[in-house]
Amino acid sequence: MSTVATSEPLVELRDIRKAFGGIHAVDGVSVNLYCGEVVAVLGHNGAGKSTLMKILAGAYPIDSGETHVAGQHVQIRTPADAQSLGIETIYQTLALADNLDSVANLFLGREKLTPWRTLDDHFMEGQARKVFRRLNKNFTNIRVPVRRLSGGQRQIVAISRALYFNARILIMDEPMAALGPEEARMVGDLIRQLKADGVGIFLITHDMPDVFNLSDRLAVMKNGKLVGTYRTADVTEDEVLGMIIAGKRPEGRVEVLQLQKPDFGSGSSV
Amino acid sequence: MNAAGPPRNSTGVPENATRPLQAGPDLPVAEHSRPSAIHVSHFVHALRRAGLDLRLLLMVVLLVGMGVAFHVLSGGVFLSPENLYNIAQQTAVVGIVATVMVLVIVARHIDLSVGSVMGFVGVLIAFLMYTSGWPWFAACLAGLLVAILVSMYQGTLTSLLGVPSFVVTLGGLMSFRGAAFLVADGKTQPVNDEFFQRLGGGYDGSIGVAGTWTLTALVIAGLFVRMAQRRRSRSRHDMQNEPLWIDVAVTALPCVVLLAFAWAMNSYQITSKTEPQGIPIPVLIWASVAAVLSFLVHRTRFGRYVFAMGGNPDAAELVGIPVKRVTLQLFVLLAVLVTIAAIVSIARLNAGTNSLGTGMELYVIAAAVIGGTALAGGTGSILGSALGALIMQSLDSGMLLLDVSIGKRMVIIGQVLIVAVVFDVLYRRRFGER
Numbered sequence: 001m002s003t004v005a006t007s008e009p010l011v012e013l014r015d016i017r018k019a020f021g022g023i024h025a026v027d028g029v030s031v032n033l034y035c036g037e038v039v040a041v042l043g044h045n046g047a048g049k050s051t052l053m054k055i056l057a058g059a060y061p062i063d064s065g066e067t068h069v070a071g072q073h074v075q076i077r078t079p080a081d082a083q084s085l086g087i088e089t090i091y092q093t094l095a096l097a098d099n100l101d102s103v104a105n106l107f108l109g110r111e112k113l114t115p116w117r118t119l120d121d122h123f124m125e126g127q128a129r130k131v132f133r134r135l136n137k138n139f140t141n142i143r144v145p146v147r148r149l150s151g152g153q154r155q156i157v158a159i160s161r162a163l164y165f166n167a168r169i170l171i172m173d174e175p176m177a178a179l180g181p182e183e184a185r186m187v188g189d190l191i192r193q194l195k196a197d198g199v200g201i202f203l204i205t206h207d208m209p210d211v212f213n214l215s216d217r218l219a220v221m222k223n224g225k226l227v228g229t230y231r232t233a234d235v236t237e238d239e240v241l242g243m244i245i246a247g248k249r250p251e252g253r254v255e256v257l258q259l260q261k262p263d264f265g266s267g268s269s270v
Numbered sequence: 271m272n273a274a275g276p277p278r279n280s281t282g283v284p285e286n287a288t289r290p291l292q293a294g295p296d297l298p299v300a301e302h303s304r305p306s307a308i309h310v311s312h313f314v315h316a317l318r319r320a321g322l323d324l325r326l327l328l329m330v331v332l333l334v335g336m337g338v339a340f341h342v343l344s345g346g347v348f349l350s351p352e353n354l355y356n357i358a359q360q361t362a363v364v365g366i367v368a369t370v371m372v373l374v375i376v377a378r379h380i381d382l383s384v385g386s387v388m389g390f391v392g393v394l395i396a397f398l399m400y401t402s403g404w405p406w407f408a409a410c411l412a413g414l415l416v417a418i419l420v421s422m423y424q425g426t427l428t429s430l431l432g433v434p435s436f437v438v439t440l441g442g443l444m445s446f447r448g449a450a451f452l453v454a455d456g457k458t459q460p461v462n463d464e465f466f467q468r469l470g471g472g473y474d475g476s477i478g479v480a481g482t483w484t485l486t487a488l489v490i491a492g493l494f495v496r497m498a499q500r501r502r503s504r505s506r507h508d509m510q511n512e513p514l515w516i517d518v519a520v521t522a523l524p525c526v527v528l529l530a531f532a533w534a535m536n537s538y539q540i541t542s543k544t545e546p547q548g549i550p551i552p553v554l555i556w557a558s559v560a561a562v563l564s565f566l567v568h569r570t571r572f573g574r575y576v577f578a579m580g581g582n583p584d585a586a587e588l589v590g591i592p593v594k595r596v597t598l599q600l601f602v603l604l605a606v607l608v609t610i611a612a613i614v615s616i617a618r619l620n621a622g623t624n625s626l627g628t629g630m631e632l633y634v635i636a637a638a639v640i641g642g643t644a645l646a647g648g649t650g651s652i653l654g655s656a657l658g659a660l661i662m663q664s665l666d667s668g669m670l671l672l673d674v675s676i677g678k679r680m681v682i683i684g685q686v687l688i689v690a691v692v693f694d695v696l697y698r699r700r701f702g703e704r
Contacts (some may be wrong), residue, residue: 010474027418032373057588058590059588079587079588079589079590080590083590089588090690091588092583093585094583095582095584095588095589096581096585097577097578097581097585097586097648098584098648099580099581099648099649100574100577100578100581101581104574104578107584107675108574108589108591109586109589109590109591110579110589110590111574113571115400117570118569118570119568119570119571119574121510122503122504122507123507125509126507126508128507140318145636161589168429227297254554
């Protein structure tokens with residue numbers, strides 16, 4: 001953990017609120033993320049974790065609160081805004097257009113154009129081959145509609161988006177859910193590699209082994225509120241489950257809002 | 271028709287056609303040199319990439335079969351140059367609008383008001399020329415402007431407010447038919463401008479023998495130049511090229527069809543004229559429209575986004591596609607093509623009447639659906655819509671030749687549409703597509 005050098009958070013979400021109708025999906029949540037860090041975002045279905053991440057990804061506008069990226073106060077209103085800040089998202093649904101092929105999906109919304117403003121298909125296909133090969137050498141049928149691909153291959157297409165466009169901040173919503181063991185390990189390796197490259201990762205998952213293998217810190221949400229943020233190494237699985245299920249903060253553990261100073265700041269934002 | 275149809279990308283066609291052949295495209299490079307069986311599957315694969323999949327091939331077979339059957343039943347009239355000439359130019363108006371209807375349906379919308387808007391704009395243009403004495407191009411421009419306003423209105427309701435386009439355009443179907451009546455108080459507006467009339471085909475509305483052969487030669491040359499460019503570009507990007515003979519064969523196929531068509535059009539001579547007709551101008555307009563739309567579909571962001579929105583609207587939003595803007599652009603494109611269709615239509619009838627285009631929405635949507643456009647969105651092709659329109663028109667005029675009464679014709683054409691949709695459903699189920 002001590003490898004993290006920067007003191008300034010890559011992402012800082014302050015007192016974020018978002019309601020749908022009368023439901024407070026996200027209710028005053030503050031969370032931050034540092035370079036080269038994996039923060040697991042945990043909670044029941046409907047706890048608000050996906051909504052919080054979609055806010056950062058630009059899919060939902062916030063009702064109130066502040067977003068800071070690399071120290072800058074920013075307004076993220078659209079997915080394009082998020083992308084231009086280096087925020088890439090791998091959605092649980094993968095957000096693939098099933099009728100298009102892998103190449104088209106990789107570049108969807110960010111097509112490479114020729115000087116005549118037409119699609120530069122050959123360039124995109126060449127690039128796509130490279131990035132797919134990096135993730136899976138056997139993935140060659142890249143010109144068929146993605147609906148005909150396996151779950152793992154579809155996942156590769158979705159992950160490749162983040163990889164190809166050099167994410168600085170990566171949001172992964174249950175990236176292993178559709179994967180077999182082999183592919184899940186590959187994604188795990190990838191997460192470690194991106195981390196080493198200094199990418200900050202929010203990892204939404206339900207899988208406890210993933211949490212303890214991959215994350216540096218974990219943030220638990222319940223009913224739209226943040227239960228607490230802890231260093232993964234400081235808590236046990238039972239304590240994490242207690243937070244998720246009962247919203248009970250573990251006794252005697254210090255909340256860790258900042259990675260390199262474990263003693264800093266308890267009594268946080270809830 | 272597929273002049274601009276670029277082969278390699280998959281967006282344009284319902285491409286699940288040949289699941290059994292799936293191994294073809296996916297073979298590792300080393301296998302490319304294996305003979306015969308592999309070559310055949312390569313050829314089929316290349317055809318598919320060129321936009322001609324099993325489904326379209328079946329439609330071509332159906333069209334040819336229908337032609338032969340009507341030819342025999344009508345005692346050798348159906349496939350005569352004269353009849354082919356008439357069918358071609360009669361299909362043009364529906365065909366022009368069907369090309370863009372494909373995109374509208376692909377994007378999970380519908381436009382039921384095309385017939386009414388075409389009537390409204392057609393009467394308006396005729397009115398401005400006849401009653402107000404405007405020159406034809408000024409009248410057409412004004413018509414285009416009005417069509418765009420109408421489309422912006424319907425498109426804004428659909429894309430910004432999220433009102434289903436079915437409802438918006440159902441209202442439009444009624445309102446703009448009424449507007450067509452109001453323009454000239456229901457009076458027929460004759461069109462007398464000789465140049466303008468040629469846009470509709472007919473007696474002087476074709477490009478003659480020399481023009482036909484010149485154009486055919488140019489298009490064929492263009493197709494082969496494009497093939498060469500594509501091969502060069504692929505090797506520049508270190509990508510595997512198909513064997514040359516496959517590319518040549520795939521390119522030659524539309525050329526043969528084109529040559530046959532040009533020959534047929536050049537064989538039709540009106541008795542009072544000294545020279546055969548050649549390709550009618552409405553068909554040229556239709557072909558150009560289809561080429562431009564194919565280009566939009568395969569080579570531009572706009573086309574890619576339309577298909578992405580149809581394939582997965584949520585994903586389209588999440589990856590940052592400006593869905594609302596693209597929807598509006600789509601409606602404006604529709605307005606442009608409806609105006610072109612209106613111009614061809616009044617030029618052909620030499621008049622604008624308030625009933626112009628009545629019921630056309632059904633023919634247009636049917637052409638798109640018969641041509642393989644899925645009403646659920648996400649799949650469809652411009653080439654398919656052309657074939658669909660030709661099938662509808664051939665059926666109609668074939669039965670007309672055989673003296674089938676109007677009632678029976680309507681019954682049959684309606685059921686053919688249902689057969690097409692049933693086929694579509696079974697086909698998708700068979701090949702595991704949604």
